[in-house]
Amino acid sequence: MTRLESLQHFAEPQLQFGFGQLFDDPRTGLLAFGPLEERRPLEIRVGVIGTLGSISVFRAWWQRIKGSIPAQRPDATHHLAFPGFEVAFRTQWRAPVVDIPVSQLELSSVLRSSDRHQAIFDTVSIFESQIRRRLLDDDIAVDVWFVVVPEEVYLLGRPQSRIPRAAQVPSAFRMDVRLAKRLLKQPSLFQEDMVAAEVYRYELNFHHQLKARLLDTGAVIQVVRESTIAPNGLDSLSGSTRRRQDDATVAWNLCTTTFFKAGGRPWKLARVREGVCYVGVVFKKNELSADETNACCGAQMFLDSGDGMVFKGAMGPWYSSSTKQFHLPPSEAAELVTKVIEAYRVERGGAPKEMFIHGRARFSDDEAAAFQNAAPAGTRITCVCIKRASDMKLFRLGTTPVIRGTAHRLNSKRALLWTNGFVPFLGTYPGREVPNPISIEVTHGDCEIEIVLGDVMGLTKLNFNACIYGDGLPVTLRFADSVGEILTAAPLPNLSPLPFRHYI
Numbered sequence: 001m002t003r004l005e006s007l008q009h010f011a012e013p014q015l016q017f018g019f020g021q022l023f024d025d026p027r028t029g030l031l032a033f034g035p036l037e038e039r040r041p042l043e044i045r046v047g048v049i050g051t052l053g054s055i056s057v058f059r060a061w062w063q064r065i066k067g068s069i070p071a072q073r074p075d076a077t078h079h080l081a082f083p084g085f086e087v088a089f090r091t092q093w094r095a096p097v098v099d100i101p102v103s104q105l106e107l108s109s110v111l112r113s114s115d116r117h118q119a120i121f122d123t124v125s126i127f128e129s130q131i132r133r134r135l136l137d138d139d140i141a142v143d144v145w146f147v148v149v150p151e152e153v154y155l156l157g158r159p160q161s162r163i164p165r166a167a168q169v170p171s172a173f174r175m176d177v178r179l180a181k182r183l184l185k186q187p188s189l190f191q192e193d194m195v196a197a198e199v200y201r202y203e204l205n206f207h208h209q210l211k212a213r214l215l216d217t218g219a220v221i222q223v224v225r226e227s228t229i230a231p232n233g234l235d236s237l238s239g240s241t242r243r244r245q246d247d248a249t250v251a252w253n254l255c256t257t258t259f260f261k262a263g264g265r266p267w268k269l270a271r272v273r274e275g276v277c278y279v280g281v282v283f284k285k286n287e288l289s290a291d292e293t294n295a296c297c298g299a300q301m302f303l304d305s306g307d308g309m310v311f312k313g314a315m316g317p318w319y320s321s322s323t324k325q326f327h328l329p330p331s332e333a334a335e336l337v338t339k340v341i342e343a344y345r346v347e348r349g350g351a352p353k354e355m356f357i358h359g360r361a362r363f364s365d366d367e368a369a370a371f372q373n374a375a376p377a378g379t380r381i382t383c384v385c386i387k388r389a390s391d392m393k394l395f396r397l398g399t400t401p402v403i404r405g406t407a408h409r410l411n412s413k414r415a416l417l418w419t420n421g422f423v424p425f426l427g428t429y430p431g432r433e434v435p436n437p438i439s440i441e442v443t444h445g446d447c448e449i450e451i452v453l454g455d456v457m458g459l460t461k462l463n464f465n466a467c468i469y470g471d472g473l474p475v476t477l478r479f480a481d482s483v484g485e486i487l488t489a490a491p492l493p494n495l496s497p498l499p500f501r502h503y504i
Helices: 024-032 052-065 085-090 104-111 116-137 153-155 175-183 191-201 207-212 247-261 328-346 365-374 449-459 480-486
Strands: 007-009 046-050 098-101 144-149 221-227 276-285 295-302 308-316 354-359 380-388 406-409 415-420 438-444
Touching: 024 085, 024 247, 046 052, 046 116, 052 098, 052 144, 052 247, 085 247, 098 116, 104 116, 104 153, 116 191, 116 207, 144 153, 207 221, 207 480, 221 247, 276 328, 276 449, 276 480, 295 328, 295 480, 308 328, 308 480, 328 354, 328 365, 365 380, 365 438, 380 449, 406 449, 415 449, 438 449
Parallel strands: 046 098, 046 144, 144 221, 276 354, 354 380
Antiparallel strands: 007 406, 276 295, 295 308, 380 438, 406 415, 415 438
């Protein structure tokens, strides 16, 4: 064990709430000042789709979050009572404007198909077709669609789900995955083979596939397990219960993401340098391709407000089986940055002064040069490699772990940053194990490492999928896997860039 004398500590980034007020804790800031006034919706209109039991559970939960929900531990700072949606967000959440019931019997039947690809495809179709029909037929505007699923959809709608043979429903079409891959690359002369192979274009994941298949409609989707919002985590179908977060925490998290997905801005970073944007580069292998190097590339652009856009890049041989890394050729790297610059101009009226591009692997010299060459004069590009690290453990004297925001500078380009750790304001460490740092390295560019570390700390405060004090990863990488999964979960058409809220 070595005693380190040269540690730095980065103060907790301040967030801006309503009336320009600043605070570092999202829940306390919302409770005291409300969300940002800019783009705050006056009301939120939601549609809900699920079984009759799931819809009933959602409506009961919606009634509960209209009022206050006590904290599980009122004496603990990190447990805060939920004051009610309108009190916290200064926005009216109307009763669901659309209810779409689906058949529990039909769901259970298609979920148990012996062909898992067919099972999940057909389950998604039950929800997708109903939402798509309402979007075409109804004039009622819906800001967020709540897809409330019973526990069996959650458990059986995942890649590794298995159905006991005795409970399986024989599939009309059954095909080996390897044969399907060959047929999708080299079509068969037999139409029935191509029909059977079509479902293998889709990801074995209910959540990702549903969102991917509805991207072209512009619908914003929030998938919720029924047991998450049911009293005591009860599943109405099986009668079983599961452990989950307490009611107040569930309300804080789910209401925050609903407000964000409805177009609101809960908070934003305060005192951010003008003209800065952050980009997370996303890669996902195409598992259905016969070529194991084939992958999809995308980019997520984020601003100080947490607003983001997702850009889908081209599919190509970007993965190296020898290095286990993804890299873009210069032409594709340049195209990706060009798309981001264009979107930033639309949003802010000009090109950014600084662009930080985050990735999980080191960018190559060719990629970095292409990024910079594609940027206009006056825009400085900094490439940053961010990944979890476990090669160093840091212990403090006493009984509490290392303080969140502690950094160990390894050299002028690389440092370890503890984004997880003890939070003095909360009086606790929201974790179980000794916190590990993340490794942050400036691979290209001349930005000082201290500036990059401060920016990463700020980006850990923009996870609007929850209402937490701080995240372990910056938002540029937190949802990279999920975005990549959705970009490859279905054969997507050429879509214009969509706001980040469509993907989380």
